[in-house]
Amino acid sequence: MSAIRLLVLGAVRQHGRAHGYQVRNDLEYWGAHEWSNAKPGSIYHALKQMAKQGLLHAHEIAPSTAGGPPRTEYEITPAGDEEFFALLREALVAHDQKTDMKSAAIGFMVDLPRDEAVALLKERTRRIEEWRTAVTEHYVPESGPEQLGHIGEIMNLWVHTADAEVAWARGLIGRIEGGAYTFAGEGEPFVGVLREGEENPYATSERHPGDDR
Numbered sequence: 001m002s003a004i005r006l007l008v009l010g011a012v013r014q015h016g017r018a019h020g021y022q023v024r025n026d027l028e029y030w031g032a033h034e035w036s037n038a039k040p041g042s043i044y045h046a047l048k049q050m051a052k053q054g055l056l057h058a059h060e061i062a063p064s065t066a067g068g069p070p071r072t073e074y075e076i077t078p079a080g081d082e083e084f085f086a087l088l089r090e091a092l093v094a095h096d097q098k099t100d101m102k103s104a105a106i107g108f109m110v111d112l113p114r115d116e117a118v119a120l121l122k123e124r125t126r127r128i129e130e131w132r133t134a135v136t137e138h139y140v141p142e143s144g145p146e147q148l149g150h151i152g153e154i155m156n157l158w159v160h161t162a163d164a165e166v167a168w169a170r171g172l173i174g175r176i177e178g179g180a181y182t183f184a185g186e187g188e189p190f191v192g193v194l195r196e197g198e199e200n201p202y203a204t205s206e207r208h209p210g211d212d213r
Contacts, residue, residue, distance in 0.1 A: 003036045003100035006091060008046045009076060009084040010108045012056060017075045019061070020044050030107060036100035047074055055080035088112065092120040095128045095165065106172075110190065114183040118176055125169045132162040 011023045018026075024043050032038040051058040056074045076084065089112075091097065091105035109117045141159050145152030175181075182189050 002087075003098070003104045004038055004042050004046050005050065006084065006087040006101070006104045006108070007032055007036065007038055008043060008050065009055065009080055009087070010104070010111070012047075012074050013076045013081070013084060013111075017059065017073045019071045019073045020047050021071075023047065023074070032100075032104075035103055047072075050080065053079075055083050084108075085112075089120060092117070093123045093127065095124060095131060095162075110181055110183050112184055114176060114186065117183060118173055121169050121173050121176075125166050125173075128162050128165050128169070132159060132166075135159060135162070 007027055008023055011026045012018050014026070015022060020043065024040055027033060027038045027043065047056065050056045051074065054077060057077050059073045059075065061071045061073050088105055088108050091101045092109060094101075112120070135155060135158050139148065139152065139155035139159070141156070145156040148155060176183075
C-alpha cells in the first residue's frame with residue numbers, strides 16, 4: 001500500500017476539487033511531509049498518475065487575470081472514491097505497516113461510519129495479538145531477551161511494540177465508542193483543510209515547479 005495515494009486522494013476528496021498546490025499545502029499543514037514521503041515531487045507525480053489511472057479527473061482552469069499558466073484542478077472519480085476507501089479500510093486493519101500508512105488512516109478514519117471504524121480497529125487488535133502469539137511461540141518474554149543472545153532484543157522489541165499498539169488501539173476504540181469525534185453521516189465534519197488564501201503556519205516554503213500548475 002502507498003501512503004501518498006491515500007493522502008492525496010483524501011486531500012482532494014475533502015476539497016471536492018483542488019489544484020496541486022492546495023493538496024501540497026494541506027499535507028504540509030497536517031505535517032505529512034515530516035512523517036511520510038509526501039514531498040512536493042511525490043505529490044504532483046501522484047496527482048498526474050492517478051489522473052491517468054482514472055482515479056482523479058483533471059480540469060484545466062483558465063489563467064487568472066494577473067497572468068501565469070493555467071492551473072489543473074483535480075476531482076476524485078467514483079473509481080478514486082472506491083480506491084480511497086479500500087486503502088483506508090486496509091490501512092486500519094493491517095498491523096504490519098510503516099508509521100506513514102497508519103497515520104494517514106487515522107487522519108481519514110472519520111470518513112467512515114463510526115461502527116465500521118470501531119469494527120476495523122477491533123480487527124486490527126485481533127491481528128496484532130495473533131502476531132504476538134506467533135512470536136512468543138519462539139520467545140518467552142518473561143525470561144528476558146538474553147535467552148537468545150543479543151538477537152533476543154529483536155524479539156523483545158516486537159513484543160513491546162505489539163503490546164503498545166494494542167493498548168493504543170483499545171484506547172482509541174474506547175474514545176470512539178464513547179462518542180468522540182464526528183464520523184460519516186453524523187453531521188458537520190471536522191474541517192481539516194486550509195481555506196483558499198489562508199496562510200499555512202507549517203509550510204516548508206520550498207518552491208517546486210509543480211506549484212504553479
